[in-house]
Structures are given as structure tokens and as C-alpha cells.
Amino acid sequence: MSKEIGLTLDRLFYRTLMVNPDEKIIYKDTYLTYQDFFKNSVKIANSLNELGFKNINIGIMDWNTIEYAELLYAIPFSGNVAHSINIRLPPENLIKTIIEAKDSVIFFSKDMLPLIEKIKNLDIIPKKNLFYIGSEANDYNNFLDLLNNSNEKLNLNITENDPIMILFTSGTTGTPKGVKYTSKDMILSIWSMLTQLSAFEGNSRLSSKDVVFSLIPFYHLFSWGSLYISTLLGTKYVMDGKFDTESTLNAIKNNKVTWMAMVPTMLYALLSSKNANIMNGMKILIGGSVIPSGLVKMAMQHNIELTSIYGFTDGLGSGIGTLKQKGSRSKEEEYYDSTAFFTPLPFTEYYFDESKGGEIYFRAPWLPNEYFNLPKEESDKAYTNDGWFLPGDAGSIEKDGKIKIIDRTKDLIKSGGEFIPSMKLEDLISELESVELVAVVGKNNPQWIERPWAFVKLKKGKNFNEKDAREHLEEYVKKGIIEKWWIPDKFIIIDDMPLTGTGKIDKKILKDKINNSE
Secondary structure, three states: OOOOOOOOHHHHOHHHHHHOOOOEEEEOOEEEEHHHHHHHHHHHHHHHHHOOOOOOEEEEEOOOOHHHHHHHHHHHHOOOEEEEOOOOOOHHHHHHHHHHHOEEEEEEEHHHHHHHHHHHHOOOOOHHHEEEEOOOOOOOEEHHHHHHOOOOOOOOOOOOOOEEEEEEOOOOOOOOOEEEEEHHHHHHHHHHHHHHHHOOOOOOOOOOOOEEEEOOOOOOHHHHOHHHHHHHHOOEEEEOOOOOHHHHHHHHHHHOOOEEEEOHHHHHHHHOOOOHHHHOOOEEEEEOOOOOHHHHHHHHHOOOEEEEEEEEOOOEEEEEEEEOOEOOOOOOOOEOOOOEEEEEOOOOEEEEEHHHOOEEEEEOOOOOOOOOOOOHHHHOOOEOOOOOEOOOEEEEEOOOOOEEEEEEOOOOEEEOOEEEOHHHHHHHHOOOOOEEEEEEEEEEEOOOEEEEEEEEEEOOOOOOOHHHHHHHHHHHHHOOOOOHHHOOOEEEEOOOOOEOOOOOEOHHHHHHHHHOOO
């Protein structure tokens, strides 16, 4: 009987290697062709096996680089599991994820040296298993030595059902939670996302002719699967390391980028630059948090197509959507509704529990069945025995079958017997000319349980007028878009908005600030 050919990661390469082997994967001023990229990944995999590394978990600590991309293929090819370590976690949480993942080897770049010294001093991983990514001389093993292997034949050491990837949640609501994915999980999720982005009607459609540049770090859902999708399509794929506004704009210009992925705070930074016209006509996949109405308007002024993504570390991709525009066309009345309406990805299912404020239940073939680092009773709160996952969001199914996300369940503000969606208030407050970032959270209230308070970070040189803000929201009360009792009791101006490692506003910090200072 012939050997079964499964859905393993190497399958993403073969069409590209036949049809478009010379297309480039770019990092700043360096590049590899897909053909050389595949060869390097195979060499690294063979070197790992020759060092005796098999059936272990291997961590990676770096910004998005070619070396990181090679490891995301090489580690699974070698029969090992890749752990994309969230380098934005607080050090104690980061180290805890390494311990809970049972990492035996770590690859790291220059910026990570201080953390690696802590790890080394704690005797978590022996020094001989720490590999430096870079050309500088030091007393660590060097990643580049693994490329000296002359064996370019792929000796695949995995099946489609073997675990190949570990991810942890960002930990904004507590301990980072860990999940494992197989090759089959990854490819089904990637195939589903790509189908939604290319085969169905909508904004920001993606094709093999596009030049792809994702600003999402690899430790966050593998840059939303962009590396794997680009390998399958054979598109030019651009990386620029740690996010920097002007460096990013230069990379876009120099590489003629057409399609990008990012979170709203990144898009705001790019569109606020004096060189923002470089973004004109871009196609962008955007998500991670609410996309403020004011930001949608800025994007439209640059003729940017926006498509929103809905997903989570605990369940990979789950929905691709669009951004609706409502209201009249006059400049005085125009209203840009950033509420995300998502079309479920192929192979996925949803239902909504109205008794819990519309809490979403999600199911897909690639979904894990547990958090491997938590007790079973904790996993059972999120992963049900019949295969449903509770991502912690509230929403509804519209008449056209699209999913409307109202808010995070933990961010819904319970005032009296009703829920106030913080995302909608943030959307409208963001339209104010002076507002750069806004977050609305629930303040404990003895009469109403909670009342909304708004934290506002102002644009440089701008002043905030609370009376104008309230009048602005009153206009939307008159239009029936919000209720009068939704208007925040208080507006608080802050110099810096706390952000998570993936660029989302960290509401937990803000909520603790107003509720624990009494």
C-alpha cells in the first residue's frame, strides 16, 4: 500500500516551486527566492535532526525576519513543535509560557539578549540549546551554522495529525492560555481564510499578483497566517522587523506593496505621517480590536480598501468581513460605521446565546479541544464537549447571514438590567477631531451596577471639550443610533493609552485604575 500524502506544511510550497520559484521573500534590504527559502528550511530541519532534536518543543524570540520565517517551516519539517514566543509579554509571563510549553531549545535575536540572560540564569534551558540569530560573534551557538548542512533532501518527520505549533493568548484577562495546532489544523485554517479573501466578493481581495506585507508579528497567529498564505500563492512577501512608522512606509514604497495586514493603532500611525500618501489605494486586512469610525474615514480619504478579520489565538481564523458605511453622502451628515460584519469562513459554524447577552459559540475543524496548560475544568469553560468554543464575544446573526460583533463579553457594560456596547461608544467618540485613541470601560456603580467612563488620548496639539463631546453623542441619540443613557458619565484625558503586545488597547488596566482606586 502506498504511503498516504497528508496535509503537511511542505504542501504549501510545491505549486510555487514549480510555477514561481524566483519570487522573493524580503526583509529590509535582503531577500531569498522561494526556491532558496525552501532549501534553507530543509537544511535547518536536517541540522536540527543531526543535533538530536526531535519530538521536542522549540521556541523562537525575534521580530518578523527571514530567519524566523525559515524556522516556522524548518521546525515542523524536523518533527518538532514551534513555539512562537510572545516577546511583548511581561518577562515573568513570558518565562512562564516557556516553562509551560516545555521548550527545550530557543532561537533568539540580538534584541532578546537581556531576556535570554534571565532564562539562562534560571537554568530553564541549557546554554548549548540557545541559538543566536545574527552574524555578531558571541559565545552562543549560531543559527547560521545550521545552514551549512549540505543535505537538501526533505526527510519529513511529521504526519498531518502531529502537533507542529504552540501559541499562547496575550494574557490580558489573566494567565496566558496555551493551545497546540497540527499541520492539518493550520492548512485547513489557511485554506479557509484564503478562500474567503479570494473566491468571494468583498474589499481587499487577495491574489498571487499582490505584494503582501503583514505588520502582525509572527507570535500573533503566525502573522494571521500571512506567511503560509503567501507561500501557497507564491506572492512577494515583505517583512520589516519591529514596527516603525517611517521604516514601514519606506518598505511599502520600495517594494510596491499592494496588500497589508495590521491593527488599528498601526494604521492610525501610518495615516498620521507626513508621508501617508504612500498608503493611497492600499488593500488592508485589519482587526485585533474595534476600528474607530474616525479611522475608517481617514482610510477612505486615501482610497484604502478595508476588510476586517475576526479571530483568536485559541481558534485561529474564524471570520472575514467588511466595514459598513451608513448615512447620507453630505459631509455634514456622513457617518462611517466601523461595526464589523463578518462572513463566517468556510467549514465554520456559529450560534449565539441570547441569555448571555448574545455570547458567541464557534466551531471549526481546526479548533483545539483544550488549553494544555490549564486544569480541565478551566478548559471546559471555553471548549465544550461537543466541540464548541466560547471566544468571549457578544453579537448576533444578521438577516443576510453575516455575523455582527457587538463587543467583548467582558467589555459589555451592565447598567441596570441592560448592556451598553463599549465598542459603539468608542466608534462615535473617535470621530471627534481631537481624539487619537479612546477606550470606554465600566465603572462600578452602587445604583446601576456599572456606568460607562471614557478614557481619551488626544492628538498632538489638540484640546478636548467635554461639552462638545456630549453634544456630538446627543446627535446620535437623536438619530436612534445610541441610547441617551449610554453616554459616558465621565471623560478622562490620559497621556498614554495602555496597549497589549499586539497593539490592542488594554482595557483591564484602565478598568482596574478606576475601580481599585476607591
